[in-house]
Amino acid sequence: MSRRILVIGEPSAGGHLSGASLEAVGAALRLGGGAASVAGFAAGSTAAALAADFARVGVAEVYLTEEPRLDSAPLAGFVRAVATAIAESKPDVVLVGGTTFGRDFTGRCAALWNAAAATGVTEVTESDGGLRFRRPVFGGRATETREVEGGRAVLALRPHAFPLPAEAPVASKPHPIPLPELPPVLLAPHRAGVEAVTTGSGPALGDASIVVSGGRGLRAPEHFHLVEELAASLGAAVGASRAVTDAGWRPTSFQVGQTGRAVSPQLYVAVGISGAIQHIVGMISSRVIVAINSDASAPIFKVADYGLVGDLFQIVPALTSEVKRVRGIA
Numbered sequence: 502m503s504r505r506i507l508v509i510g511e512p513s514a515g516g517h518l519s520g521a522s523l524e525a526v527g528a529a530l531r532l533g534g535g536a537a538s539v540a541g542f543a544a545g546s547t548a549a550a551l552a553a554d555f556a557r558v559g560v561a562e563v564y565l566t567e568e569p570r571l572d573s574a575p576l577a578g579f580v581r582a583v584a585t586a587i588a589e590s591k592p593d594v595v596l597v598g599g600t601t602f603g604r605d606f607t608g609r610c611a612a613l614w615n616a617a618a619a620t621g622v623t624e625v626t627e628s629d630g631g632l633r634f635r636r637p638v639f640g641g642r643a644t645e646t647r648e649v650e651g652g653r654a655v656l657a658l659r660p661h662a663f664p665l666p667a668e669a670p671v672a673s674k675p676h677p678i679p680l681p682e683l684p685p686v687l688l689a690p691h692r693a694g695v696e697a698v699t700t701g702s703g704p705a706l707g708d709a710s711i712v713v714s715g716g717r718g719l720r721a722p723e724h725f726h727l728v729e730e731l732a733a734s735l736g737a738a739v740g741a742s743r744a745v746t747d748a749g750w751r752p753t754s755f756q757v758g759q760t761g762r763a764v765s766p767q768l769y770v771a772v773g774i775s776g777a778i779q780h781i782v783g784m785i786s787s788r789v790i791v792a793i794n795s796d797a798s799a800p801i802f803k804v805a806d807y808g809l810v811g812d813l814f815q816i817v818p819a820l821t822s823e824v825k826r827v828r829g830i831a
């Protein structure tokens with residue numbers, strides 16, 4: 502069965518389609534079996550730029566609400582604009598990237614459209630007349646498979662679970678969608694602006710393909726530079742456990758886990774982190790996990806692909822200098 506899929510475009514700080522939205526296009530192209538069944542939705546002052554980005558990866562048909570007030574309107578207002586686009590484009594499935602915005606959007610949109618909803622989705626396939634999707638549950642200890650009869654669903658995807666689409670430029674076919682009549686409260690500025698959260702000079706934590714995180718095993722804030730130097734040598738983002746952020750060694754924007762960021766890099770290095778379940782849920786879907794811990798029975802080793810049992814104060818500097826040597830960094 503060929504499904505019609507609407508991908509919600511979320512702008513990055515630079516006003517282009519975010520990596521998470523591009524991954525949603527990648528997932529949609531797979532599920533729909535090609536670009537013909539995929540359409541995009543773009544709204545706000547960057548809608549035209551987002552439509553051009555959709556066209557660059559083969560998605561010609563884009564439903565556009567060029568209404569700058571949506572840049573700062575509450576999510577409830579944005580979702581109402583999407584509902585109008587849904588009524589026009591008649592999708593079977595709505596896909597959105599697994600960002601904070603995407604996770605918030607999913608429930609609201611599904612409620613308005615009377616559809617199934619799920620976040621953290623890592624696989625979507627056809628089942629008999631329906632849609633089957635899978636996602637990690639219980640902190641990554643199990644994978645849940647769900648089927649939606651008929652297939653009407655709004656799904657937020659797990660970051661990095663789907664490939665980015667290849668460049669396949671096509672001419673854009675925008676469909677302007679007027680903003681529906683909305684109560685003023687749904688368009689009133691909800692936020693004055695958005696500041697990118699940084700974790701040092703390296704890549705952003707949510708987008709990085711390598712993350713090096715430090716925990717209480719570092720003993721004091723003045724030792725955290727060991728983690729930062731290893732991260733810098735690998736071109737990685739820096740993360741931290743909650744023990745570190747609660748102690749004020751690093752800001753909460755560094756925190757990985759249940760009450761911090763969920764990351765899914767290609768490589769996650771946990772330095773002096775015990776592996777509490779609240780930390781594990783935030784990094785379990787990393788492709789390769791390396792743990793450095795002096796306690797061989799630390800729970801982090803249960804999820805690690807490679808474990809180094811020993812003193813981080815010896816291992817980390819040695820690893821950093823070896824990485825620098827191999828990569829030719831002075």
Ligand SMILES: Cc1cc2nc3c(=O)[nH]c(=O)nc-3n(C[C@H](O)[C@H](O)[C@H](O)COP(=O)(O)OP(=O)(O)OC[C@H]3O[C@@H](n4cnc5c(N)ncnc54)[C@H](O)[C@@H]3O)c2cc1C
Nearest residue numbers: 716717718742743744758759760761773774775780795813
């Ligand atoms: C509701 C709730 C939400 C939470 N959310 C989060 C969250 O989002 N993220 C998060 O991380 N935590 C979260 N926590 C806290 C979590 O339960 C743990 O307390 C926390 O993750 C522990 O951090 P840690 O591993 O750095 O410290 P510890 O558990 O103290 O572990 C330190 C580790 O360092 C090792 N170590 C010590 N010295 C060395 C050395 N010289 N060389 C090598 N290894 C060494 C030790 O063996 C130990 O395993 C949450 C807790 C609750 C209750």
